[in-house]
Amino acid sequence: MTKKTFWHKLKSQIPLQLMVIPGIIFMIIFCYIPIYGLVIAFKSLTVTDTIASAPWVGLENFKIAFSDKFFWESVVNTLAISFLKLGIGFIAPIILSIMIFELKDGWFKKTVQTISYLPHFLSWIVVGGMLISWLSTSGLINTFLVGIGVIDSPKNYLVDPNSYWFIAVLSDVWKSVGWGTIIYLATMAGIDPTYYEAAKIDGATKMQQIFHITLPLMKFVITLMFILAVGGILGSNLDQTLVLINPLNASHAEVINSYVYKIGLAQGDFSYATAVGLAISVISLLLVVITNKLSKKVNNRSIF
Amino acid sequence: MKIADSKPVSMGLPMPKVKKMKENRVFNAINLLCISVFTILIIFPIWDIIVASFSSPQAQASAGIRLWPKEFSIESYKLVFNDASIWNAFMISVLKTVVGVITHVFFTAMVAYGMSKRNLLGRNFYTALGVGTMFFSGGMIPTYLLMKDLGLLDSFWVYIIPSLFSYFDMIIIMNFFREIPSSLEESATIDGAGVWTIFMKIIMPLSMPVLATIALFNGVFQWNDYMTAKLYISNEALHPIQMKLYTIIVQQQAQTMQSTASVVIPTTSLSIQLATIVIATVPIVLVYPFLQKYFISGMMIGAVKE
Known part of the structure; x- marks a missing residue:
């Protein structure tokens, strides 16, 4: 030109x-x-400084993080909650979508789908408020467990640190399982029905059809969803954590993001909080790269 | 979609027909049972909260599984209606959602129209810049410092301006614009219409399906968002309903923890909490039928992002 x-x-x-x-x-x-602003992780920013004028401190903030007990506590909680969510929260929608797929088309199937998507659209505040009410001593869970005789007396589960991981994971699954089925159901709707007809003529049972037709044909979309889930896990707990955390369960509830919030915005240590946030982003990126490598082995093609 | 197995699926020997039909009937029965239990597990907790909010304060605090309001009462809602701060928060939420959605959809569509022209100078550079925003972000603290420098702390505009534009939504709208036949634009150009007129009078009206999809999802985000208020707004008069609910829940939690010994849980705060949960959810339930109409397509494109 x-x-x-x-x-x-x-x-x-x-x-x-x-x-x-x-x-x-x-x-x-x-x-x-803000990406430029990440340099404050390598600086010491006080209230009077600007990002540019703050003095450089090199890797000092990261060194502090590595010797910070609360940082490691939040790393352990983040990893535990995230991997439990990945394990249960990833498989549950696959099973549910197969179950919905096997239902006959009609009002029942439509109703099940409509109801199962609904929790996705509720905010974590609303779900948190509900959870607190269900888990309280006079709530649904305690009434049920006392009723069937599993426990003798009601107990407030939200103040018990040992229950927190399960509460966090189960409530997340409750909220997202239905929504997670959409992409799988769309993929299943695209499967050529003649496969199932041929299998039926050959005498395949429903279970055989699921394991030999449906699941193999979903291999690619399942791997794709897995990699996306891995990329998102370490950064997705903040909304949930801030509403469910309290001084009594904090030792098991504090995750990286809520810790960044606490030291950065509640205590004003901007540089240190940024360093902690940056460290977790790097770990997140590494996880995605590793998962992508693994997916190459499974599918013979990578996502990127 | 690639077919994973080209080799024949081995199913073993064909079974006698009767046995097979029986097995499938058992499968269907078990499946139906599991799905029913699952559906109840999803809907019952939501139902329980609604029922509780319509029960009398005494019944709310007592234990028991409720299928229907015990001692039906609208006492909780009266408490909420009389609390001016909750209504203020509700109005902030409405305002933030309406203004946020309109500006987001309009601004993003405007950029999308320019980007939909394949001969646009600098398009590759703009695309590279945009893709970068989907993979990298500065995170909580640098973004907070930016909002502070921009004077957006404790300002209503912090709900609107930072969410004016989303590169991801831009791609969806841009792809839709490209499907519109170019002959429409060409004939308008011959009639003397400028770029802006074509955008407003031809492109936007023809793109209502995609604009509605983006608007609904952005609306749900705006309505449910409390993080923006939590991070940037300390003035309670500017808090939306979700943030107000958060404050109520945290207070209620603190009171419950203090009162474990004396067992006197103030019932009014529980009533307010239950009714506010319901009120904060009503708008979502109202748009839910519309959402359902659009979200399958939205999710399919959105799968790459989530």
């Missing part, structure tokens, strides 16, 4: 460029400036 036609073209595109450029400016301000 010669210079003249370039300027000519640019001039003719001015109205279009004026529509796009606000978006570009938006992205630079709200995404790239």
